[in-house]
Amino acid sequence: MSERPRRVAVIGTGVIGRSWSRVFTRAGCDVQAWDPQPAAVSAAVAWHTREVARDRDEPAPAGNASDGRLTPMRTLQDAVAGVDYVQESGPESLPAKRAIFAELDVAAPPRAILASSTSAIDMSAIADGLSGAQRCIVAHPVNPPHVVPAVEVLGGRETTAETVDETIRVLRAVGQSPVILTRYVPGFLVNRLQMALVREALSLLSSGVATADAIDAVVRDGLGLRWALLGPFGVANTNADGGVREYLTRYRTSIEGLMADLGESPPLEASFVEGVGQATDAMEAGAPRDEVREWRDRLVSRIVALKRADPHPTRTSD
Amino acid sequence: MSERPRRVAVIGTGVIGRSWSRVFTRAGCDVQAWDPQPAAVSAAVAWHTREVARDRDEPAPAGNASDGRLTPMRTLQDAVAGVDYVQESGPESLPAKRAIFAELDVAAPPRAILASSTSAIDMSAIADGLSGAQRCIVAHPVNPPHVVPAVEVLGGRETTAETVDETIRVLRAVGQSPVILTRYVPGFLVNRLQMALVREALSLLSSGVATADAIDAVVRDGLGLRWALLGPFGVANTNADGGVREYLTRYRTSIEGLMADLGESPPLEASFVEGVGQATDAMEAGAPRDEVREWRDRLVSRIVALKRADPHPTRTSD
Numbered sequence: 001m002s003e004r005p006r007r008v009a010v011i012g013t014g015v016i017g018r019s020w021s022r023v024f025t026r027a028g029c030d031v032q033a034w035d036p037q038p039a040a041v042s043a044a045v046a047w048h049t050r051e052v053a054r055d056r057d058e059p060a061p062a063g064n065a066s067d068g069r070l071t072p073m074r075t076l077q078d079a080v081a082g083v084d085y086v087q088e089s090g091p092e093s094l095p096a097k098r099a100i101f102a103e104l105d106v107a108a109p110p111r112a113i114l115a116s117s118t119s120a121i122d123m124s125a126i127a128d129g130l131s132g133a134q135r136c137i138v139a140h141p142v143n144p145p146h147v148v149p150a151v152e153v154l155g156g157r158e159t160t161a162e163t164v165d166e167t168i169r170v171l172r173a174v175g176q177s178p179v180i181l182t183r184y185v186p187g188f189l190v191n192r193l194q195m196a197l198v199r200e201a202l203s204l205l206s207s208g209v210a211t212a213d214a215i216d217a218v219v220r221d222g223l224g225l226r227w228a229l230l231g232p233f234g235v236a237n238t239n240a241d242g243g244v245r246e247y248l249t250r251y252r253t254s255i256e257g258l259m260a261d262l263g264e265s266p267p268l269e270a271s272f273v274e275g276v277g278q279a280t281d282a283m284e285a286g287a288p289r290d291e292v293r294e295w296r297d298r299l300v301s302r303i304v305a306l307k308r309a310d311p312h313p314t315r316t317s318d
Numbered sequence: 319m320s321e322r323p324r325r326v327a328v329i330g331t332g333v334i335g336r337s338w339s340r341v342f343t344r345a346g347c348d349v350q351a352w353d354p355q356p357a358a359v360s361a362a363v364a365w366h367t368r369e370v371a372r373d374r375d376e377p378a379p380a381g382n383a384s385d386g387r388l389t390p391m392r393t394l395q396d397a398v399a400g401v402d403y404v405q406e407s408g409p410e411s412l413p414a415k416r417a418i419f420a421e422l423d424v425a426a427p428p429r430a431i432l433a434s435s436t437s438a439i440d441m442s443a444i445a446d447g448l449s450g451a452q453r454c455i456v457a458h459p460v461n462p463p464h465v466v467p468a469v470e471v472l473g474g475r476e477t478t479a480e481t482v483d484e485t486i487r488v489l490r491a492v493g494q495s496p497v498i499l500t501r502y503v504p505g506f507l508v509n510r511l512q513m514a515l516v517r518e519a520l521s522l523l524s525s526g527v528a529t530a531d532a533i534d535a536v537v538r539d540g541l542g543l544r545w546a547l548l549g550p551f552g553v554a555n556t557n558a559d560g561g562v563r564e565y566l567t568r569y570r571t572s573i574e575g576l577m578a579d580l581g582e583s584p585p586l587e588a589s590f591v592e593g594v595g596q597a598t599d600a601m602e603a604g605a606p607r608d609e610v611r612e613w614r615d616r617l618v619s620r621i622v623a624l625k626r627a628d629p630h631p632t633r634t635s636d
Contacts, residue, residue, distance in 0.1 A: 120572060142540035143557075150540030177539040179532045187576045189528055189536045194553075195576045196518035200511055201550040210507055213633075214497045216549025218507045221495040222460035222468030224549070225618045227542030230610075231534025232519040233598045235512075238611050239461075245595040252586045254438060258505045258513040265577050268570045277563040280551045287632035292548075293556050295631055300543045302624050306617055313613055314605035315531075 004173035005029055005084035009108070011076060011100065013044035016117050017089035019144035022051050024087075025068040026146070027174035032071050034079035041072040051146070076100075080108040085170050087139065089117040097126045105132040113167055115139035119191060122184045123156030133158035137167050139178070142190055147297045149177035149304060152188045203263025205279055206272065212279035228303055229312070322491035323347055323402035327426070329394060329418065331362035334435050335407035337462035340369050342405075343386040344464070345492035350389050352397035359390040369464070394418075398426040403488050405457065407435040415444045423450040431485055433457035437509060440502045441474030451476035455485050457496070460508055465615045467495035467622060470506045521581025523597055524590065530597035546621055547630070 008024045010017050013035040021044060024031045035041045048070050073079040080086055086108055090100050097116060104114050105127075114136045116126060127136035137159050140152040151171050155164050164180065171178040181188060187195060201215050226235055233244060240246040248255065266272050284292070326342045328335050331353040339362060342349045353359045366388050391397040398404055404426055408418050415434060422432050423445075432454045434444060445454035455477050458470040469489050473482050482498070489496040499506060505513060519533050544553055551562060558564040566573065584590050602610070 142536070142544075148540055148543055150536050152536065177535060179528070179535045179539075181528050181532065183527060185522070185525070185527045186579050189522060189533055190540060191576060192522065192580060193515060193518055193533070193537060194541055194550075195573065196514045196580055197511060197545075198550045198554065198573075199577045199580065200514035204503070204507060204510065205551075207503070209501060209503045210497070210499050212549075212551040214499065215507055215511070216551050217495060217497045218460070218468050218470065219511060219545050219549035220547055220552065221497075222466055222508060223512055224542060224545030224547070225466055225621055226460075226614060227515075227537050228546035228621060229538055229542070229614055229617050231530075231537035231542070232512075232516045233523075233530040233534050233594070233601065234538065234610075236516065237598050237602065238607060238614060241607065243595065243607065244598045245591055248586050248591045248594060249588075255513065255516075256583075256586055258509060259517045259583050261504050262510060262514055262517065265574075268566050268574055270567075273563055273566045276551070276566060277561065280555050280562045283551065284555065284630070284633050287630070289556060289559065289561065291631045292552075295628070296544060296547055296556060299547050299624055299628060303543055303546060303621055306620050306624075310613070310617060312602070312605070313609045315602050 005170055007032065007083045009034070009080045009083045009086040009112075011035075011079060011086060011088045011104065012090035012117075013040050014089060016141065016143060016145070017087070018044035018047050019146045020087045020089060020117070020141070021048055021070050022146040023174050023176065025052070025070050026055065027068070028066060029068045029174065030071070031068060032073050032079045032081070032083060034073045034076050038074075045070060045072055076103055077107045080104060080112065083108065083112050085113045085115065087115050087117065092118060092120065094121055094125055097121055098128075101126050101130060101136060105130045105136075108132075111135075113137065113163060113170065115167060117141060120187065123154065123159060124184065125156075127156050127158060134160045135163050137163050138188075139167060139171065140188055140190065141176075144297060145176065147300045147304070149175065150190070151176045151178050152181060152190055153178045154181040154184060154188065156184075199265045200262055202265040202276065205276065206266050207263065211282065212276070213283035216283060229307070323488055325350065325401045327352070327398045327401045327404040327430075329353075329397060329404060329406045329422065330408035330435075331358050332407060334459065334461060334463070335405070336362035336365050337464045338405045338407060338435070338459070339366055339388050340464040341492050341494065343370075343388050344373070345386070346384060347386045347492065348389070349386060350391050350397045350399070350401060352391045352394050356392075363388060363390055394421055395425045398422060398430065401426065401430050403431045403433065405433050405435065410436060410438065412439055412443055415439055416446075419444050419448060419454060423448045423454075426450075429453075431455065431481060431488065433485060435459060438505065441472065441477060442502065443474075445474050445476060452478045453481050455481050456506075457485060457489065458506060458508065459494075462615060463494065465618045465622070467493065468508070469494045469496050470499060470508055471496045472499040472502060472506065474502075517583045518580055520583040520594065523594065524584050525581065529600065530594070531601035534601060547625070 004027050008029045010021045010033040013033050021031045123138050127133035138154040142148040142150050168178045236244040236247045322345050326347045328339045328351045339349045441456050445451035456472040460466040460468050486496045554562040554565045
């Protein structure tokens with residue numbers, strides 16, 4: 001399969017699963033969706049209908065072809081019938097993932113890829129003992145995947161190189177930006193990098209250096225504007241005329257000093273968390289959460305569209 | 319002064335100083351620029367002329383009023399004559415800053431603010447012993463300030479609250495987003511948060527988990543797209559229906575575990591830095607650095623314009 005898959009199963013239709021369904025239908029794939037709770041599937045279908053209507057008003061970044069169909073299915077077995085690719089987004093626990101992958105491995109066509117949205121669990125543990133372990137893989141999105149392109153791709157011990165390659169091809173074909181990890185590490189890349197920033201933010205807040213709003217502002221009106229375009233290596237590479245080598249050499253003393261001086265987060269005890277909550281309320285009190293999420297998704301989509309219209313001068317991997 | 323300053327001095331016209339000159343002229347201020355190297359002033363004037371022409375093609379985010387004039391001056395004393403505000407962007411060393419602030423304090427009108435672009439030095443040390451220490455302040459931009467709005471504002475021991483308030487007013491009036499720190503901490507907010515991300519990125523690269531391109535990709539095509547809109551507290555607040563309190567409580571064990579597991583950067587020895595350089599080359603080999611910077615600035619300007627046209631539902635501080 002060099003093109004997008006014709007038919008895809010979305011297993012688990014919560015916030016992540018329903019977003020995946022839109023990734024696939026937007027790319028022209030027919031999606032068969034299932035969730036152990038029938039009400040969750042109905043809610044996902046209703047959400048999907050609204051998203052399709054919204055995309056008609058504002059063309060989505062990956063907008064192409066005609067939309068595929070989203071079909072709610074009554075059983076997991078029905079959902080995986082005839083599919084090329086399965087995206088699982090069930091509960092984030094090893095026993096739950098093991099149970100569902102055992103079912104998927106029996107029911108799905110032998111050549112279908114079985115991908116999990118897990119943000120933390122090693123595929124070696126999920127697929128351990130399955131006869132189809134070689135086709136099982138992690139494809140962890142950044143929430144929500146129909147808006148944010150990056151997807152972490154990581155096999156387990158028995159996952160074949162063919163499965164990794166095919167997963168990359170599928171994700172690219174539906175407009176995502178797959179990123180390959182070579183081995184398991186807790187939190188993968190996304191949550192480790194996110195937690196590095198969160199840890200320092202919590203440390204700065206708890207030491208009283210600045211408000212939550214100030215800490216957030218230097219990110220959203222400063223560092224984050226560059227990070228939407230260039231990662232830490234790309235930024236460092238523009239920070240000196242001689243690139244990242246000159247940057248790390250010329251400023252070595254101050255960079256090493258700052259890195260050594262970074263803080264630890266206090267334990268997340270109830271009283272500390274309440275303080276963080278109040279500091280965050282002071283920043284955006286009264287903002288209805290769903291309205292903020294809709295704003296975030298609308299603007300992220302537009303930023304992605306800006307980047308696709310005017311890409312990095314030489315990078316080909318975006 | 320409740321409106322933008324009428325006349326501003328830009329002292330030091332390297333990459334940061336010339337960018338400041340465009341911040342001020344774009345807002346309608348007349349800028350008097352000086353640098354100890356006359357060639358640097360001429361280069362800055364030429365750069366400024368090109369930027370003005372470019373802004374005519376693509377209106378800048380803060381675009382308003384008619385442009386102020388940029389006038390190269392032959393001495394520091396001429397440059398500060400009659401100004402309301404001085405933005406110093408000279409060499410990043412305490413003796414150099416102390417020497418220049420001593421001159422500025424003698425030469426500038428008594429009520430003018432003396433602001434430094436320093437990214438690291440405590441204003442208490444720069445202004446120590448000056449009769450005008452109360453009007454000296456740090457206003458540290460994220461490079462380049464004519465594109466990126468955030469500016470860290472931090473007084474020294476003797477800086478008055480009036481100076482802080484006035485600096486905030488000036489920066490807002492010229493279209494920047496000032497962020498207040500309550501006390502000195504090495505690296506301020508910007509470089510501490512940046513180094514937290516860089517440290518984990520270097521650690522992940524050195525442990526062989528992923529390539530520099532993969533690490534950068536989860537930022538530029540993932541986390542960074544959200545960080546252009548919401549800082550770490552804002553993101554956490556959208557990550558659970560109950561907001562940041564629920565997020566830090568429900569996921570406490572995994573968040574604390576990940577924070578404790580984050581890596582240290584290896585010492586930045588020549589062989590390690592060369593490895594980082596090669597990994598970065600593999601990502602964007604052949605990209606002319608100036609072309610990447612122009613692309614970065616063009617797209618950051620457009621992202622800022624998107625946010626100004628469609629701001630966060632309730633935040634008023636942007």
